[in-house]
Structure formats: C-alpha cells, structure tokens
Amino acid sequence: MSAERSVLQKRLDRATAHLETPLAVVDLAAFDANAAALTARAAGKPIRVASKSVRVRALLDRVLGRPGWAGVMAYTLPEAIWLVRSGTCDDVLVAYPTVDRSAIAELTADPRLAAAVTLMVDSASHLDLVDAVTPPGRRPEVRICLELDAAWRPAGTLHVGVRRSPVHSAAQAGALARRLVARPGFRLVAMMAYEAHVAGLGDAPPGQALRGRAIRAMQRRSLQELGRRRAAAVAAIREHAELEFVNGGGTGSLAATAADPAVTEVTAGSGLYGPALFDAYRSWRPTPAAFFAVPVVRRPAPRIATVLGGGWIASGPPDRTRQPVPWMPAGLRLRPDEGAGEVQTPLLGAAADELRPGDRVWFRHAKAGELCEHVNEVHLVDGDTATPAPTYRGEGYAFLG
Template identity: 55%
Template sequence: MTLHWDRATASVQPPLAVVDLDAFDANAADLVRRASGKPIRVASKSVRCRTLLARALSRPGFAGVMAYAVPEARWLVASGFEDVYVAYPSVDRAALAALAADAHQAAQVTLTVDSLEHVHFLAALDRPHGLRVALDVDASLRLGRLHLGVRRSPLREPADAAALARAASAAGLSVVGLMFYDAQIAGLPDSSPAVRMMKKRSADSLGRRRGEVVAAVRAVADLEFVNGGGTGSLHVTGPDPAVTELAAGSGLYGPTLFDGYDDFTPQPAAAFALPVVRHPGPGFVTAFGGGYVASGPPGWSRVPAPFGRAEVKLVKSEGVGEVQTPLQGNGVRDLGLGDNVWFRYAKAGEMCERFDVLHLVSGDHLVETVPTYRGEGKNFG
C-alpha cells in the first residue's frame, strides 16, 4: 500500500498526509454493514475535512453530522451541510447567540445539555426560544464504586432524564434527541477475555437502561433521534430498537487504536509521510518532524506507528520528536536522504491538525488535494 502512496505523491514534498480513497470507501461500506440498517451520523472530529465529510454523507447509510463545536456547526451549515448535532456542551456565548439569531441555522443545529446548569445557561441567551437540544446520558458501566467508561454526563436515570427534558421545554428549548456514548465498548480493543466480558456486561446493562431512559423521555418530549454507539460498537448498538441512529467517524480512516477488535478490521486509509534527513549511525535513520502524539491517557498506544516497511521501529528512548524522529532496524538500511517513511496515527481526525491539506489517492494516482479544517483556517479547539 505504501508503495502506491509513494508513487501517487512522488511530486509532493513531505511531510505530507494522504487518505486512500479505496480504503476510505471500503471502511465506509463496512461501517454500514455493521450498523444493522440504522443510519450513521458522521463524527466530524474524526474526519476534519469538509470534502471527506461530504464523501461519506453521499453514501447510502450515512445521514447527519456529529460536530464538536458550535462555530464548527454554524460553518458547516453555511457550507450546505444539514442536520448537525453538536455532541458536546458549549459555553461559547457569542456563537450560541449568533445561532439563536439565525433561524435557518437554529433549525439545522442541535445542541447538547446534560444538566439544569446547561438549561439555565441557554435560557439566559437573548433569544433562546426554539433552540434544539439533545440530552447526553451517561452510558458507562457502574459496578459498585467502579466506573468503567468516560466521565462526561451526570445524567443517568430515567426519572432524572425526564425531569431535565421537562425543564428544558419549560425554558423554551426544543428537546429533540438523546445521546448515549458507550466509550468502554466502542473505544476499547478486545485485548483480553476480561475486556470481552466487561464489554458484554456493559452492553447488556446499557441496553436495559437505555430503553428505560428513552421511554421516560419520549413520554414528555417528541424525540427525533436517539443516538448511540461508535465505530467500535456499531454491531452491538445497532440492533437495539430504542436507538434510531448510530455515530462513527474514526472507522473511515482506520487509525491504530482500532487495531485489535474481534468483529471488524478497518483498512488503514489515512497516514502521513516524513522524509529521511540524516543517518546518525549504522542501523539508524532520522526523519523530519513526527511528534504527533494523540490525546488520551499517555502511553505508546498514542504514538504514531511506522507503517509499510518491515523491521522499522521507533527508538524507545526518544519516541517521536518535535522536529526529528529517529528510527532503527534492518528495514532502514535502504532508506536514503529524502525517502519517505510512512506512519499511521493513533487516532483519526487529530492528524489533520498537523496538515493543511490531505492528498487523496487511489492506487498509484493522486486524485485530488483538499484542505483540512486547519487548511481552511478553522481551529475549533
């Protein structure tokens, strides 16, 4: 695969980033296959490129955007995207006020709330009436005092969700959705029998509670969507009748954190190349740049991984560096100055924060060069 990328980008000066369209499309088809007929809302943070967001949404099985910031959602709607759900709470008063003042955008964007604090914050805007909101409900697994999952929403029980929906409606907000993100299932590879057992227990527990929460909120609000799952749990969440749509984005690019799942294997669709700039000694080369470490708990799982050449590995005492990355192994022997070394990123869209453009390739051909969010001068945090 990397030989094709080398040929397709032979005229491009590295560092550079590619997205392989054949792999991207194959991954999109696999996501749809695992979704059990439910539409997939595309997670924009995992793509961060308008051209590729549109490519995914042009395929049957995808509908709507899951954005991460209100200014981003407004920009996407102004660009022609529809049904944009900002899946994280916002306290950006200027962006929220601008959204509330624009009837078209307010009709296309849904905001997230998970507490009375959020409701009161939105209600204090000049024109909050008619703003669309969805409740983010905690989807973690609780075993006594043990919390398995991400720390995000405090909203968990059916009665509390219904009470918040009533309060939001009373404040003039339109409650149109629910969200359940099962990070302990969707974002965790099947690395051991204990993990597999935990994921099954979590899915069973969440399935029961999710149905109860949905029923309680539907009794007080006219819901348009119930969102659940992620790239790693589409096949688990899709069959749940309480869920009306799923969410995914990382699976389109196939980053390294999605290696090691039992039920699917995404193709590596996104990667970046660094040029060799020196030979510090026998069995070593140094590449330019490379310190693109992904967010999350610190560790080697968050570091870019050399890809496409056997027996090329990072130097553990140095890792990936701010302006240079040393590599070692038998596979570096035939690397000369200016040759590309390819890396896969640990996460998906975060890679785009390092590059202004993505080179879209198919086979040996460079199809198109398109801007990332960064390349369009957009930084949403």
C-alpha cells in the same frame, strides 16, 4: 502483510512523488471500503458521521453522499454553524455542551441555523446560558438533545467508562426531560448515550491476553446493563417529549449499538481512516486509509534511520499507544527511549539499512482526525493520482485550538 504494504507504499510514492514532505494522504479506495463496511455493520440504521474524526469537508461530503450515512456529529457549535453555512449538512448534532456565547448568539439570530443544529445538554444550566445570551421571546426555538451517561456502575461507587453526563438513571433522565420541556424557547428532540468504554477501548490489546479477556467481559456485561437502562431512559423521556432520534455508538461498538432496539441511529468516524488504535479490536479492524509521510534526513548508525519530525502524538493517556506507528516500509520501530520526536524521530530495524536521506517513511496516526491538525491539506489518492483537499486547519479553522 509486508507484501501488501510494499504495494501500497509504491502506489502512494508514485501518487505523491511531486510533493514535498511532510504530507498526509487518504487512500480513497480504503476510505470507501471502510464506509461500506460500517454501513453493513449498522444493519440498516443510519450512520451520523463524527466530524472530529474526519476534519476534511471534501471527505465529509463524500461519505454523506453514500447510502446509509445521514447527518453530522460536530464537536463544537462554531464548527456546526460553519458546516451548515458551507452547505455540508443541514442536520448537525453538537456532541458536547456549548458555553460559546458568540456562537449561541449567531445560532439564535438565524432561524435556518436553529432548525439545522441540535445542542447537547445534561443540565438545565445549559439552558440558562442560552437564555442569558438571547431570551426566549427574541429567538427561534432551540433544538436540544439530552445526554444519558453510558458508563457502567456495577457496584457502589465503581465507575467504568468516561465521565460525561451527570444523568445516569432513567429516573434522572425523566426528571430532567420534564424540566427541559417546561422551559420556553427550547424543544427536546433527541437523546444520546455514548458507550466510550466499548466504542473507544480496544478489546484485544497486543501482548495482553488476560487484559483483553477482562475487557471483553466488562464490555459484554456493560452493554447488557446499558441496553436495559437506555430503553428505560428513552421511555421516561418520551413521557414528556416526542424524540426524533436516539443516538449511540462509535466505530468500536457500531454493530452492538445498532442491535439495540432503543437506538434509532449510530455514529462513526474513526473507522473511515482506520487509525492505529483500532488494531487492538477483535470485532472489526478497518483498512488503514490515512497516512503521513516524513523524510529520512540522517543515518546515524547501522539499522537506524532518522526522519524529520514525526512526533504527531494522539490525545489520551500518555503512553506508547498514543504514538504514531511507522508503517511503510515494514520492519521499522520507534526507539523506546526516544519515541516520536517533534523535530526528529530515530527508527530502528533491518528496514532502516535500506533507507537513504530523502527516502520517505509512511506513518499511521494513533487516532483519526487529529492527523489533520498537523497539515493544511490532505492528498486524496485515487489509484496513482493525488488531489489536494484542505483540512479544517487549511481552511483557517482550529475549533479546539
């Protein structure tokens, strides 16, 4: 492993030698290999790319040009509108309900946008907000997707998974579908159920064998329950509307979700970059493709090298799994009492003795697209060459601030 990292490090160093740090790169060979592996895991079902995990239009275009990939899952309505207007995609599902009145006004003023974008809803109140912006008689039909909560509730009030939609049972889904189709100016076209407690929770946490077994047992039972409930919900909704697609899954659950007969398409994004959190998965570990480099600026003591910045922390519970991982050269680790800092990050290990001011250390981010909120461009590395591509931030967009 360390030999492979050394080869990769030398190639990335050569490709970016003319660039100043900090910088971010995506290795296109690894990106393409991950895209192909995800397609194989989807077993013939189309994959909708999760833009939140990519945040570089050139890379969205690249993966959408591959067989097996179709459509985008955006995370805000303004982003969805931008992706349609920029020509990236004409089939965009917004993964979360929107309350952005300006974006709703823009959507409902343009028949082309309204035909390309599908809004997520889990309550009739989401429709009320759209109607308040533009009444039904003064707009094109708005496409909507009903979100079914995928969390597992094995007994009583026990809730395993994230808290998303209030719609959990098939009966609730059918009742809401009946209300939605009765509303003029809307068309119910899809259902989504995202099993975050499977797709986003590693089943092999390092050094925690017992916890790993418990997670795997939970995920098996949860997926069995969700398969029955999802099929029943789809049947209940189809009593009121013709569904164009049923979406589910994420990188961590892609194969299992694709095997569900009720699901017509799956979603993936993080697996293209292979962030550090996916090192805790047994079923499939993507090849690391996205990295950032920061320079060594001081050597305060033997076996300690301090780099500039590095504190590119991921969202989620504030623990060590959300910190970036020093990856190249191999043999570096964070100081437990300091971690990754905003201005400086001390690194420990025998490899630190080989580093001098001006040398580079390459990190992997814990998550995928959040890396792109720290840079205006990523450099797409193909062999020994690097080509800059703007991130969302570099194009002037920060959709979640």
